[in-house]
Amino acid sequence: MKPFRKALVTGASSGLGRAICRELAARGVEVVACARRGDKLEDLVRELEAAGARASSLRLDVTSHEAVRGAIASASAEGPLDLVVAGAGVAEHSIEAPDRAARTRQLLEVNLLGAVTTIEAGIEAMAGAGGTVGVLSSLAGTRGLPGAAAYCASKAAIIAYIEARQIELSGHPVRLVDVQPGFVRTPMTAPNEFPMPLLMEVDVAARRTVDGLEAGRAVVSYPRRLAWPLRVVARSAPRGLWRRLLARRKDRPGRR
Ligand SMILES: NC(=O)c1ccc[n+]([C@@H]2O[C@H](COP(=O)([O-])OP(=O)(O)OC[C@H]3O[C@@H](n4cnc5c(N)ncnc54)[C@H](OP(=O)(O)O)[C@@H]3O)[C@@H](O)[C@H]2O)c1
Structure with missing residues (x-):
């Protein structure tokens, strides 16, 4: 297990x-917390500092290439x-857009292109001394789910991107970790x-994530009781069977 010193x-x-x-702050890691809502970040920094951690914040929209690099x-x-975590993400229901195509473009800007920008900027910044880039993808990237077409597409795409980059980065000092929560x-x-x-509490998921990042595993998926059936059964189920299994759920709104 490799302890980190400073994470964004x-x-x-x-x-x-x-x-x-x-979780990182509790393990003694200095944290740079980034997102668009500065007030929420300031609350978090105050909380972490009060607990004795080193923390700061940067307001950031991951859809801006320059902002991420900056x-x-x-x-x-x-x-x-020595650690960059690409955690920013949105679900379909977080985006108001006139139509499905516009909503999908906006979602891909954050979940796919924002993550890619963060990955590449992190790799570049840590190429000298080495480090880890962790990406929050999702088990939802395993198969298409009704009500979450754009979300599943974004997560399937980032998973494929990470998989390809992990091969390209073989021997590189920066490790890329694909975190796939349920x-x-x-x-x-x-x-x-x-x-x-198998809905998980967020502190448990964070602990699993940081354990996996420290261990430098290629893929960190949890909970195991959901990840394994998805990997083994859902991934190999023929398209027709998958469609029949999911068809009765397709009209329900608000899917993640
Ligand atoms: N919750 C789950 O069950 C689950 C499962 C699998 C994967 N994930 C993934 O885990 C990640 C975090 O999800 P969550 O459940 O914690 O969601 P959340 O509570 O809604 O948090 C999403 C975070 O992303 C930030 N964000 C959104 N758009 C952004 C942008 N354009 N630029 C910068 N930051 C942006 C938000 O901050 P601001 O609004 O302040 O910018 C917020 O901090 C996402 O990638 C999600 O897809 C979640």
């Missing part, structure tokens, strides 16, 4: 990103980073009205 986390104003900041450069200038209780899942099997 996007999506730190809420949910999993915020819980990961808390944030990572400015955080590194005050002491090298259902976690956060503001993102709060509006969901359908059953969420």
Whole structure:
């Protein structure tokens, strides 16, 4: 297990990103918390500092390539980073757009292109001394789910991107870790009205995430009781069977 010294986390104003900041700080890691909502970040920094941790915040929209690169450069200038976590993400229900195509474009800007920008800026910044880039993808990237077409597409795409980059980065000092959570209780899942099997508490998910990042595993998926059936059964189920299994759920709104 490799302890980190300094981490930059996007999506730190809420949910999993915020819980990961808390978990890292509790393990003695200096945290740079990033998101768009500055007031939430300031609350988090105050909380972490009150507990004796070193923390700061940077307001950041991950859809801006320059903003991501600038944030990572400015955080590194005050002491090298050895961990970058691409945690920023949105669900379909977080986006108001006139039509499905516009909503999908906006979602991909954050979940796919924002994550890619963070990955590449993190790799570049840590290429000299080495480090880890962790990405919050999702078990939802395993198969298409009705009600979450854009979300599943974004997560399937980032998983494929990470997989390819992991091969390209073989022997490189920066390690890329794909974190694939199942259902976690956060503001993102709060509006969901359908059953969420094996829903995890956010602090437990954050602990699993940081354990996996420290261990430098290629893929960190949890909970295991959901990840394994998805990997083994759902991934190999023929398209027709998958369609029949899911068709009866397709009209339910608010899916993550
Ligand atoms: N909760 C789950 O069950 C679950 C499962 C699998 C994967 N995940 C993934 O885990 C990540 C965190 O999800 P969560 O459940 O913690 O959601 P959340 O509570 O809604 O938090 C999302 C975070 O992303 C940030 N964000 C959104 N758009 C952004 C942008 N354009 N630029 C910068 N930051 C932005 C938000 O901050 P601001 O609004 O302040 O910018 C917020 O901090 C996401 O990538 C999600 O897809 C979640």
